[in-house]
Amino acid sequence: MSETQRDDLRPLPHSAQNRCFGCGQNNPRGLQLRFFLAPDGTVVCPVEVPDLYEGPPGYLHGGILATLLDEAMSKAVRAQGLTAMTRHMEVDYRLPVPSGAALSVEARLLRSEGRKHWTEAEIRDNAGRALARGKGLFVEVKPR
Numbered sequence: 001m002s003e004t005q006r007d008d009l010r011p012l013p014h015s016a017q018n019r020c021f022g023c024g025q026n027n028p029r030g031l032q033l034r035f036f037l038a039p040d041g042t043v044v045c046p047v048e049v050p051d052l053y054e055g056p057p058g059y060l061h062g063g064i065l066a067t068l069l070d071e072a073m074s075k076a077v078r079a080q081g082l083t084a085m086t087r088h089m090e091v092d093y094r095l096p097v098p099s100g101a102a103l104s105v106e107a108r109l110l111r112s113e114g115r116k117h118w119t120e121a122e123i124r125d126n127a128g129r130a131l132a133r134g135k136g137l138f139v140e141v142k143p144r
Contacts, residue, residue, distance in 0.1 A: 009036035009044055012075060023071055031067070035075045043075045043107045051099040060097045065123060069134030072107035073119035077138045080109060084117055084138035092133045102126050115140040 012035040019027040023035070031053075036044045047068065055061035070086055077084045097103070107121035116139055123132040 008039055011035075012037045012043060012079060023075075031064075031071075033068070033071055035072070037079055041076075041079065041108060043072055043079055045072055045075075045105040047103050047105060048100055049103070054099050056096075058098060060099050062091075062093060065093065065097060065132045066091050066134070068103075068105045068123055069107070069121040069132060070136065072105040072121045073134060073136040074138060076107040076109045076119045076121070077117045077140075080112075080117075082117065082140050083143045084115075084140045087116075087137045087139045089134060089136040094133065095129065095131045097123065097125075097131045103131070 020030065023031070023033045025032055031047070031049065033045050033047060036046075038044055045068070049060055049064060049068075051058075053061055053064040066089070069091060070089060073089075074084065074086065102125070104124050105121060106124070107119055110118045110120055112118070116137060119136045119138060121134045121136070122130050124130055
């Protein structure tokens with residue numbers, strides 16, 4: 001999904017001017033992901049990951065796919081004004097993901113209990129096919 005395909009998205013405020021591999025703008029080798037917030041609270045990340053991050057030739061490395069899901073789920077928690085870290089994560093790799101393809105990563109917060117926050121995310125291609133899915137448990141931490 002490209003940013004222009006959804007007029008209802010607004011940039012997710014984030015101060016990651018750091019070296020985070022996923023979203024840090026100061027990491028020249030990182031993914032430099034940008035996140036948007038839909039009116040229903042879903043976090044959306046349109047992305048095209050280059051072949052620099054391949055596993056098998058022509059396809060993204062599974063660790064990169066896990067990173068995309070993890071980053072999106074963490075932003076679903078952050079969209080609630082909370083800072084949390086991954087405690088547990090499951091990934092279901094459904095189809096091979098070509099490098100350089102236009103993708104959309106979407107995540108949402110499912111429920112919260114105290115400092116614990118359960119999330120889910122999905123990577124989709126332009127045809128809307130689910131390529132990978134993730135579930136995560138995030139634990140709130142005090143910001144530094």
